[in-house]
Amino acid sequence: MHNNNTAWIAPVRKSGVTFFTLGFLVFIGMLFSNQYKLTEQTLKPAINNSTHLQLIQPHLNGLMNETVTNKISFINDIRHTFSRYNDTVYQRYHISTTNIDALLTQVNTMGYYDLAMLTTTFNSQDDYSTYKIKKLTDYTSWLAGQQGKTLAEISEVINEKSSEINAHVLAEKSIDNYAVGQYIYALVKSSSSGVVSKHTALFFIFSVLLATIGALMYIIPEKFSAPAGIKNDNIFKNSATNGGLICMLAMTFLVLVYIALYFFPEYIIEWVSLVDPLFKALNGQGASPWSIYGFIYTLAIIVMGIRMFIKYRHSNYHIVRTGSIIFFQSCFAFLLPEILIKLNQPSTDLKNMWPLDYDFFDAWNLDSLSSSGDIGMFMLVWGITLFVIGVPLFTYLFGKRWYCSWVCGCGGLAETAGDPYRHLSNKSVNAWRIERVVIHSVLVLCIIMTGAALYTYFTGIKTILGIDTYSLRSAYGFFIGALFSGIVGTGFYPKLGNRVWCRFGCPLAAYIGLIQRYKSRFRITTNGSQCISCGNCSTYCEMGIDVRAYAQRGEDIVRASCVGCGVCSSVCPRGVLKLENGSTTAVIDHNMKDETMNIVQILSVEEQKSMMG
Amino acid sequence: MSKLVIIGNGIAGVTVARHVRKRSDIEIMIISAETEHFFSRTALMYIFMGHMTYEHTKPYEDCFWQKNRIDLKQDYVDEINTETKVLTLASGEKIDYSQLVMATGSQSNKFGWPGQDLPGVQTLFNYQDLLLMEENSKHAKHAVIVGGGLIGVEMAEMLISRGIEVTFLVREERFWGNILPDDEAKLVQQHAEIHGVHFKFSTELNTITAGNNGRVNAITTSTGEELACDFVGLSVGVHPSITLAAKSNMAVGRGILVNDFLETNIADVYAVGDCAEIEVVEGRNRIEPLWYTGKMQGETLARTITGDKTKYDRGIWFNSAKFFDVEYQTYGFVANEPIDGIDSFYWQHPKENICVRITYQTDTQVVTGVNTFGIRMRHNIWQHWLSHHCTLKYVLQNLRTANFDPELFRHYEKNIITAFNKQYPSNKLTLSPLQWLTKRFTKEQTNAQ
């Protein structure tokens, strides 16, 4: 390059990439390092429901005390054991026609029905027989003895009661999906051992720390490579940022991680042990799969936040808002909830709120808050005040940005880790149409779901119009909470841009957006007729707003979706755009737009005539 | 039914089409050769540097044209018969019109240098030039740019983004010397040098020579120097595209001659944008080869075409540009050299690339123009100040209202006022408070003298 003092930059950045890649590979590689051995000791604490333990234990016999190194096969074996157990529960526990025939044969011989016959009919010592004997005893003891009942009557009763008993077998004896998931995770966790948990510090250093240092070595020298200014060179030529191959790989990785987190956390057990000591120190209990997620999430915001500090070092606006995001994520979303757990208080992220925090009005949360004394009550009142009063007030004063690009955790990730993908958002009018339908539908769904849950909470009635309120809630949690916000919303950053969730899905964004659109001082002011329609602003709008469409006709931008990140204003080469909380009304008069007529004189009819001579 | 045909789908032609469509139902067709759809020429550099793709530079989605019933035809107009009102296209197709708009834009200048058409030597104006530049820069290591204007500095920035060394030949003794005063030119020059540009001032191009492979390998300069290079960018201005007009009975000078209504000498034929040369009674005819003026002319002409005859008046001059990382805006008129009767007040940040120059009439103190680097200013405020003849004192005291920098940026109005008071100790100016609660335009401002 032009300056010899910058010769060090390229090698440092290159080593940074190497370190990052190594750290990343160690991070992935450790997922294959544990071995698993199921023993009496590991089984007991994992399945904390003693009935379930009794039920499943015999079926796990084949797996006991064997050391397995293949995680996938170990998990599959356990999963199969549970599903095979559940598949055969009915077979094993129901009172079969053979059982009934055998019983009736005795009844026929004796001429009456007697409970002692049960022990002879079901003469094995297993749990199944015990269960059947107990059930039949409960249901038919009144029939026992010589009561002058006819054989036909006795047979009828026994058949009838047997089918009643059989109808309940599955509910009583199978283990539900939720519990199965918990047990599998707990079993894998308790029976696994390996190098990561033995040398946690070492692994932490060579994975997370190494990757972080590598990332910083790549990021920081940027500061010395060229004067401050917009640095978007080659964004559309690099497959790591233009939606090409590296983006696809990143997307695949993210999607897999999210699927594992939501549905198969047992596969990332080594990652959990990696941060276990840290979380023990923080919350006194240790780490869960969501702990490693929260930790990496926060780390990503900090590291990529540093990248923002450097990339936009010429803009105080970006520096301050990135600082704010880092603060809220690390203190409010990450540290505070863990400390609250340590203090035995209900754990909550005080900056999150309904309807984004869709389980705020879940019965368990309301119960937990209302039973936790003053602090719980405070959290309840705070949570409600924030969205009832805080949102309209702050949004009126500062626009949607006060939350979406200064405070929110989802927005925080999008603004930092997601920044390299911001230009991938779709700017077409069609995308805007879809956005409006989808995001407002999610808001409506969330309101209905929450309303229904509250109805059940206060009345105790479990269904509305024949719909189970709990199933509404779990459907929302699955489709919106997991699939949409996690897998699509973040997993698809490298393909659809960094604000997929915020733009199409977030019910809180929908709510704040409505206020911003109709009752807020915030707008993006367009500077006279300075726009050269270059398209930088639209391209770099993460929300897919076609900023240029407004700017080139001199119209101010007041859009529900605008999160006020300020990047359009930064990338504009002609200084056309300014985010403001204006004291005057925004120029969005649709009759005025498209006109620079203040610059053009209009002649009267007389003048025209005289000119034309 | 009447049919409006527009030749050229640049900003001028497209603005005419759009505004006619807003006001009228007539048939509209745009014929243009360069690209199928309108794109932003000003964004060519960003495509090259990978900030955007070509698709991003289209200000309207492709479905826009059909939706607004504006027919597009990608072809070259070979001939115009203004008697029969028929166009002949390169494809042989004939198109009739009832009204015709010439919006044929500009072409890059080349001044007949030996070797100017060698492979590796090029100008930058249209999309094809961009593709060529992509090709020419592939193996280039050292480039020479000739001509110190805006397109030249954009070319320099483009090449540097690919790690190509750039030497810049500038005829004047400073950068963009026919527009910028000394201080501003220095500021831009120093900033460009930090980015790696090597300037050679008071230097012109003599010849361009080829190597064994037939491609450019060196140039010689008016100072007798020979510079080895594998890329030469010629950016010595543009001239209106008038070939078609000239052979079609239209009166042409440097551009297509039009009056204040943008009418040519032939009935129902108009010209707008870069290609138009507006005749003035006194002084030199005006050619305005700018994006903004093309747009304003287009808006004006659309009125005339739809029956509301409107005179084109550019109003208060403004322009803006960006030199690498430094943004520049100007409002009103700031001369490159001192002129009699006009004084100027100049403030520059001691370290950053920030400066402001305000010019004013010596006797009345009425402000005549401003150059600002590194501080964004509000267009409507400056337009208002200039058109209402506000005085220097008034402008300085209210400079804060004109600030258009993003929020949380450092403000320099205090420094500017302090510098002014120091320079003119008899003045004890103070900054007026910002009037957040009142509208930006008050009576007081209107009448301020």
Ligand SMILES: Cc1cc2nc3c(=O)[nH]c(=O)nc-3n(C[C@H](O)[C@H](O)[C@H](O)COP(=O)(O)OP(=O)(O)OC[C@H]3O[C@@H](n4cnc5c(N)ncnc54)[C@H](O)[C@@H]3O)c2cc1C
């Ligand atoms: C790299 C670059 C950067 C610039 N940056 C700025 C800037 O920052 N600010 C600014 O104000 N200005 C800038 N300009 C100038 C600005 O782009 C032009 O003034 C503007 O584009 C002119 O628009 P126009 O519609 O008059 O003509 P053009 O955009 O030139 O369009 C004319 C079209 O007509 C077509 N055409 C011509 N003859 C025929 C024919 N016979 N048949 C069919 N089609 C024909 C041409 O192919 C062309 O597509 C820049 C120019 C360049 C090249």
Ligand code: SF4
């Ligand atoms: S970035 Fe600026 S100049 Fe370019 S289209 Fe947007 S507002 Fe206009």
